[in-house]
Structure formats: structure tokens, C-alpha cells
Amino acid sequence: MTDTLTSCVHDSPVGPLTLIAHETALVAVLWPDERDGRVRLASEPRVVDAHHPVLAEAVRQLSEYFAGDRRDFELGLDPQGTDFQRDVWWSLADIPFGETSTYGRQAELIGRPRAVRAVGSANGRNPLSIVLPCHRIVAADGGLAGFAGGLETKRWLLDHERRIAV
16 A cells, blocks of 8 residues: 555535545545544545546545445445454445345354454444445344444435335
């Protein structure tokens, strides 16, 4: 990974999203009211450039997602975290569009069925919200669980996907 991180802001239906990339991959999708320290970055973005190839492609694909024309993302991704966190985050991509899963099911899928709380904690630090869809994780009873973008945003994303999935 290169040391230089580049960023841009994408205005979306769920608010302005700050996208961060290095030379070859998207590193983070951050919320407007991002909690300090939630996402770990190798360095602070030093350049703002909406024309950066990775960021321009991420903006294009996010726009398609919000327009209802994209269900899966095809981007180079490089989330920064522990091996366990990365396993949890990558497993999010396996949750089908318009469907939900639970922390318990996610823990089983990564081969750590007793690590439900750790899975929940890792999801809370997912640096690639929407692209690695942690909004598709709900509580065991089907209720909305925590979400870095806020529960109202989580509800919007789930409703958006359900409308399109039918």
C-alpha cells in the first residue's frame, strides 16, 4: 500500500460520504458524523481529488447503488484492521442484497461461533460501510442493531434494498 491517501466527498441520499483511497483500492467510506477513532487509517488523507481513479469509480458505483442500478460492488478494497476484523468485514459481502443476517450467523460463517460479541464489535469498526454491507446485520430478534451511520440511515438502506430486490 502506498502512504498517500486521497479523499473526496460523495453527496448521497444518506448524506455526504467521505471516500478514502490509496493508489489501487478504496480504504474507507466515512459518515458525516464519524466517531473519532472508529476507523483506523495508515495516515490521514493528504490529497483531495474527486478525479482519483479509485475514488471516481467508487462514486460511480455508489451512485448506481443509490439509483437502484447496482447490487454488488466491484472495487479494489483494502480495509485496515486485524485479521479477525478483516475476516468479519469480508464475510459481509456474502450477505445477499436485500436480505439480512445476524451477528451469530456471521460468527458461525467465519468459523468463530462463540465470538458473537467480537463480531459485533468488528462490524462497528467496518471502514467500508455500504460497500461491505454491515447495514444488513440485524439483532437476533430481527430488530435494528447499532450502526455507525445511525439507525435511521440503516433503516433507509435496508428499505432501499428491499424495494429494489422485489
